[in-house]
Amino acid sequence: MIKNNPLKLDKISLTTNWPVGPVNVYIIYGEKLTLVDTGLRNEKTWRELQDGLQKLDLSMKDIEQIVITHHHNDHAGLLDWIIKEHPIPVYAHENARPFIERDRDYFKWSDEFFEKLYDEFGVPNTLVKDSKRKKRTRRQLIEIDLRTVKEGDTIPGLHDWEVIETKGHSQDHISLFNQNSRQLICGDHIIKGMPAGIFLDAPFFSNEQRPKQLIQYIHSLKKCSKLNVSQAYSGHGPVMNHISKVIDEQMRRIENRANRTKKVLGNKQLTGFEIIQAMYPKRYEEAVGLFVSETVNLLDLLQHRKEVITKSRNGRLYYSLY
Numbered sequence: 001m002i003k004n005n006p007l008k009l010d011k012i013s014l015t016t017n018w019p020v021g022p023v024n025v026y027i028i029y030g031e032k033l034t035l036v037d038t039g040l041r042n043e044k045t046w047r048e049l050q051d052g053l054q055k056l057d058l059s060m061k062d063i064e065q066i067v068i069t070h071h072h073n074d075h076a077g078l079l080d081w082i083i084k085e086h087p088i089p090v091y092a093h094e095n096a097r098p099f100i101e102r103d104r105d106y107f108k109w110s111d112e113f114f115e116k117l118y119d120e121f122g123v124p125n126t127l128v129k130d131s132k133r134k135k136r137t138r139r140q141l142i143e144i145d146l147r148t149v150k151e152g153d154t155i156p157g158l159h160d161w162e163v164i165e166t167k168g169h170s171q172d173h174i175s176l177f178n179q180n181s182r183q184l185i186c187g188d189h190i191i192k193g194m195p196a197g198i199f200l201d202a203p204f205f206s207n208e209q210r211p212k213q214l215i216q217y218i219h220s221l222k223k224c225s226k227l228n229v230s231q232a233y234s235g236h237g238p239v240m241n242h243i244s245k246v247i248d249e250q251m252r253r254i255e256n257r258a259n260r261t262k263k264v265l266g267n268k269q270l271t272g273f274e275i276i277q278a279m280y281p282k283r284y285e286e287a288v289g290l291f292v293s294e295t296v297n298l299l300d301l302l303q304h305r306k307e308v309i310t311k312s313r314n315g316r317l318y319y320s321l322y
């Protein structure tokens with residue numbers, strides 16, 4: 001017998017050992033019992049998920065379908081293990097497909113794309129670590145009944161929840177919004193007290209332009225601020241009762257960073273990597289990937305606002321104030 005939570009929602013927190021803290025996965029008691037996100041793929045998470053379900057008087061066999069907010073490992077990693085034991089439909093955005101199905105052609109193209117991006121940005125080869133990206137193509141493939149969704153869709157068995165595309169954090173990010181209770185399951189789109197974590201994705205076709213993810217992210221924030229959300233359930237951190245405050249905070253952080261970037265540029269013409277070195281003089285080697293993501297995004301925003309111009313010289317990009 002499945003108990004019915006009056007909020008129609010329960011949370012299970014799973015360890016990640018990442019700076020962002022444990023990941024929250026959710027159970028929606030819809031017409032179909034739905035698991036939203038899965039946690040990392042390891043024994044510890046697997047056990048924690050089973051224990052979490054048990055505490056709710058549930059077992060894996062009760063879950064009828066899975067929704068993935070986005071493809072990152074802390075949200076979709078455990079998918080294979082669950083599906084292997086208990087094959088059920090998985091719903092995700094169309095853009096999650098190459099990651100979930102481990103499309104080797106996409107990964108290969110993505111590696112080339114990042115190589116070029118780092119090169120144009122002036123990042124020295126010694127700091128570029130690509131071993132992580134190569135490893136993912138070697139994993140075993142599991143057949144997944146993947147059903148893709150887009151903005152405005154309703155997932156079968158969740159009739160009062162609507163899919164809201166919240167691109168920015170990744171290119172496949174979706175949130176679920178309940179029209180009646182005004183609850184929002186927002187994955188990593190909005191996390192209380194955490195800066196906007198935007199992970200660059202390569203475009204899905206080699207002839208496509210790189211998506212401007214910070215601009216997408218701001219658009220998605222604005223979309224959510226119009227929803228009149230009662231409570232927002234994030235992929236990390238606490239439930240948010242006042243989402244507009246958290247959104248304002250995010251916007252302030254973005255503006256502060258954009259202003260710092262402009263200050264660093266001053267009257268100089270710099271490569272992306274020189275900007276990173278000036279912004280993070282002591283730390284830039286620690287997490288160069290994160291800093292590249294952040295700086296690419298801030299420069300996109302400033303260019304979009306016509307505050308920064310870019311010039312290409314010998315395959316390298318140089319930025320200066322407009």
Ligand SMILES: [Zn+2]
Nearest residue numbers: 072074188235
């Ligand atoms: Zn996450």
